[in-house]
Amino acid sequence: MLFKRLRTGGKILVDHLVYGLGLGVLTILRLLPRSSLRLFSKGLGTALFYFISDFRKTALTNLALAFPEKSFAERYQIARQSVQQMIITFVELATVDKFAKHIDEMIAIATSEDAPEGFFPEEVSSQQELDHFFSRLDRQEGAILFCGHQANWELPFLYITKRYPGLAFAKPVKNRRLNQKIISLRESFQGKIVPPQNAINQALRALHRGEVVGIVGDQVLLSSEYSYPLFGSQAFTTTSPALLAYKTKKTVIAVAIYRKPNGNYLVVPSKAFHANTELSIRESTEQLMDRLMRFLEKGITCKPEQWLWLHKRWKRKLRHKFKRRYAFSHILIIVKGTSLQALQRFLIEFGEFYADASLSLAIIGAADTVLANSFAPYSLQFFSSEEELLAAPNFFPAIVDLFGLSRKTRLHYKRTGSRKIFTRNELKDSLLQKQSLIQSFHKLLRRVDTRSRKG
Incomplete structure (x- = not known):
């Protein structure tokens, strides 16, 4: 009993120390201008790339699988830049309350008229279609946004929830107090963050209320029966956006997001996708997910250094259990x-x-x-x-x-x-x-x- 109490007390102490350290780092980061934050993040990302072999090795093997035609030197550079981009994103999230009020100035939306790099015009929303999409949100008709871990994947949700109420899924951080702080940053406007457990039911209710649901859905999900041939290799993927679209008949927009050299962002929205409710739910969700993932794949190909290559994206469902x-x-x-x-x-x-x-x-x-x-x-x-x-x-x-x-x-x-x-x-x-x-x-x-x- 005494040992159990000591262990519990030690865990509480560690949680407080982690929270205090995290809060201290956030305070220091808020004092720096955006340009200095980017330089700091890039330097830290470079150090982590060289010192944390797990980051480096995962990124390199993923890139070799996705881009075997590229030289090792090219893949190595992309891997290093990917770690740098990840750290920039985390630092931006940590200081989001500092620049959130300027988010409209930070984000530009490219339409088909702009001919964004990497896409055919017929794959991207036109200005008229984009205006129509926002008009539907004004009428509280609801919609689903789908994106991957590109550049700062948090920003599209913040951008949209500045004007409209929305809901997004996110795994909680283990430290409870730190998790509450991070969620408060993500919920800077009218957004609400919920854990993945039972998130579908909450998303259905949000869509029926006419809200926006944001899903970052490019990570591996071994419990899924659906897989997409991402860069030619099967990748198990969530069907949540397509499932929600099928059940609610709401529009789905896929989004590619890129960080520009000046630190601002370019968002490329797809054409509006809809689930084919004349098909079975399985056929319809797989068909729609193929289209969403194809758009995401093209976006990654355009700026591969801005995708999160550190995730073990091509995990297989192994028959036997291993450590x-x-x-x-x-x-x-x-x-x-x-x-x-x-x-x-x-x-x-x-x-x-x-x-x-x-x-x-x-x-x-x-x-x-x-x-x-x-x-x-x-x-x-x-x-x-x-x-x-x-x-x-x-x-x-x-x-x-x-x-x-x-x-x-x-x-x-x-x-x-x-x-x-x-x-x-x-x-x-x-x-x-x-x-x-x-x-x-x-x-x-x-x-x-x-x-x-x-x-």
Whole structure:
């Protein structure tokens, strides 16, 4: 009982310290002009990019998956800029009460007449259509806004709720007092922030009252049955905006937002989308989500450095349960072509072990002849030498090295985004003793986890 009280008291003390520190930082930031805030944020973002490897590695592997045609240098620059943009956004949110009254001056809306970069005119609202949209809001007809984590994704909601009441979803911060402070900043005007739990019911009521509902819906949602081929790779995505549109028959507008060099913003609104209520709810929501995500994808392509590449967007629904750090969705296994027959059992069991992950098999040198169905779970890549591996884009958080890579190649994978490289030495016991791969790999992961805790 005493220990429980001490632990509770310690948690309360830590919460107060975190809140006090956060409040102190907010106070200091408010004293700085916007230009200084941007410079501070850019510098902090650069430091975080280099010192927090998780940020860097996630961004690099995501970018390799989305833009394999770009050079590593280009992707590296985009990754660094993405972290900088994220910090600028957080600092702007922290000081939003300082500049909220000037939000109309900070945001420009591009219509089809402006021919915004990255879009065809027929994809963007015209000035007449935009005026009609705002007229409907004036009549309290309600609407749904959909955007992604681009530039400052908070601003469109603040901009619209300066004139109209609205509701948006946001995950709460663990520190209760700090969360209340952040929510108060997000609710600077007529907006209301609600947690995702039971948010759909609240959104339905808000739409029936004629309010605006804002959804930032580009993060992974593994509980969703819907996936969109974002940059060619399936990405599980919420269907909330389309579901709300189907149930209420309200208009949906997708929004792309860009930060301009002077610190102001450009917002690009899509044409008005509507759910096809003649289709089944599943068919209609998937059709509408495809259109919304396609608009978002084009916006990201236009200014990739302004999207949040730090999110593990292409997570897979893995069949087996893993510790979080080993729940890899993309894995590369590297083997010698002459070892395929000897490794056939290993590869079959590995495919079962990481069922539903995206598995690639890099085969170096002349290959043995084996049954094709042995490689059914794998995407095959053929290389004449180890050196050729260095030219291929690396979107693999995990590498299984059954080839015996040189130190140079292992360092290449770590530098370009891989979190873990399982070496042949780590796996040789199971290979030599012919243990079940499932059992030996579980044992290996536990052993690695123990070493990491000791470190």
